[in-house]
Amino acid sequence: MPSPEDLSPLLPTMTEWRRDLHRHPELGFQEHRTAAFVAASLRGFGIEVAEGLAGTGVVGTLRGRPGNRAISLRADMDALAMTEATGLPYASEAPGRMHACGHDGHTAMLLGAARWLAANRERFAGTVHLVFQPAEESLGGARVMAEQGLFARFPVDAIYGLHNLPGLPLGTIAVPKGAVLASSDTWEVTFRGAGTHGAKPHLGTDATLAAAAFITALQAIASREVDPLGTAVVSVGHIAAGDPAAPNVIPATVFLKGTARALAEDVRTHVETRIAEIARGIAALHRLQAEPRYIRRLSPTVNHPAQAAVMVRAAQASAGAANARDDHPPITAGEDFSEFLARIPGAYAWLGTGAPAHPEGWHHNPHFDFNDAALIHGAAFWCSLVETELA
Template identity: 40%
Template sequence: MISTFPSTSSFNHSQIRLEIRSLQSQLVQWRRQLHQHPELGFTEVLTSQFIAQKLQEWGINHQTGIAKTGIVATIESHQPGPVLAIRADMDALPIQEENDVPYRSVHEGIMHACGHDGHTAIALGTAYYLSQHRQDFRGTVKLIFQPAEEGPGGAKPMIEQGALKNPDVDTIIGLHLWNNLPLGTVGVRTGALMAAVECFRCHIQGKGGHGAMPHQTVDSVVIAAQIINALQTIVARNVSPLDSAVVTVGEVHAGTALNVIADSAKMSGTVRYFNPTFEGYFSQRLEEIIGGICQSHRAKYELNYWRLYPPVINNAKIAELVRSVALEVVETPIGVVPECQTMGGEDMSFFLQEVPGCYFFLGSANPDKGLAYPHHHPRFDFDETVLGVGVEMFVRCVEKFCNKN
């Protein structure tokens, strides 16, 4: 558990308007309903039905079935103006929940271990509030409920199926509940917030034999070990120290017995970086290094390399808008955290490649309540007070952006 945070018990709720505070019990109820019934990417059928039912009850126009289970809701004000999109992901993870809570997942092996249930509840609360206060902003707000952020990625197919069109979106914002920050903080920065995600699998084919007669073999384990070590030189000796990047081999499989030299070895891993100019670079270097080492040992190899998500790059103007709102909403001694980058990835990046926008972190941990386990942990949970904070953040962003543009 994280235990380095200051106490969040002094968080000041005075900047959250009364109507949003009165929604808190509903926000918690929606979040817990979603938490109890988690669904994996592109199978969020119950989740999508739940969202659509609420939108219909509130008289909000919406389109379902985008990228299988995605939904786009449209709220028009009483005056013409810009179009702002708010994105919320809604899928869960293949993790067995270990929390002993009344709203524990009822789906074996699946849980909301990353806060997407909270994202959806916040977006629903925002939709409800804005639908009741159309006179308070100009233009149009589109709420994008996206499937499959955890993989294989629902943002790109939603874009391809017109989520940012009719009407055309001018800018987009989104948030991620973040247990790396305490309740009462907001992490927002201009430029790269989250890393590109690229993946690889490699199959090395050598020649097996007796462990006591290595001269008769081509040892795939020795080759794999050399490759793993050599891959670390990409960041250490090919990437500028002023840039950040990671090459991780997370999986290795070889061999069947202690006295047998394995004829083949398999490994897989991930590559992360912030600088978009690195696109294509790491795949080339992996090919060169793996190819060179295998050639020197007279081994064969197959390398499968693919790009999952580009880096999340925030627009300076929209990031400043979010930062100004955060300074109004959170009043703890920590407040706004500017240096909040992570090598984690997010397919919000595809939306940000299409239109200017900002993705930000909303602190959700509360160690005082035992709510500080990291994301993707089987005991992940967050302080639900953050739900109202999220709605207030989104609503103020809408009012500031739509009334000034």
């Protein structure tokens, strides 16, 4: 099986690719330059290329020896709407946009693996579809690709995803059993009462008081209604009420918006139901109206057992048994790779990138930067996975 040492000659090239992508970040469904770079690179390796799925998605098809099986490897390409603060020589040149989650590294790693695999086709039997996905960050690029016929055009037996994880030792591959990431949903509640003068609260119905009670009551969902061995998170992220120029007025309307997370679908459904029930119950208690709304966005990302086991074997082969883990706990962030796993068996793994270079350099932080030393570890893992699946 290929090891990081086998791919080490590619590290300078992959680093160059990654830093070029980092300098030119593009938001979801706007990854035109990135997609063109990916497509041109794949063609240069002698790989068949399809463009335009979900607008900016790219799929490279790589065929090895004759074989009946096919798999997909996925990398996301989009950046975040953030202003970079790293001060690095290759920092973002696009105001208000940066690769703050490492998708530049994911793209470079999969390109590196594609180049190595294209030069070593005799080492596997079957077909590998390299999926370069747009718009992972909240816009549902995976769903759009699937709905536009990704798996009809490129049928596969399994699909795999890999994401960098700062804090995990460099080169470690962690493949969680079962749940990897949580659902990610948005909820809204509007409380409507009757506004009045702040000195005469008895003449109105105070939507602010109801909202305050609602915020407190929400926390009982996770702490008292979900199994302590399960997971649920309900957070308030936005409150809008009144006018700061009129603090002596009790507003008639309060609007709240937040996020809800769960690792299991039954817990997710319970959270959705209870947010609405609590909102309406508190509204009735305070003699006003509540208008709850729950928006399902991303389902939990849950690994399929057989494919997770394949990832572990591939990790052991490329990284060594000491650097392959199957016990990593779930994380309550969300991932639209769940859209693929709802349709095709597959699994998702973490690639350790070591401690961040900056103390604040975690995902979605303006000081984040992908550790280029991890590129050969990720690319070698991809190559090992292909040989493991398509032996």
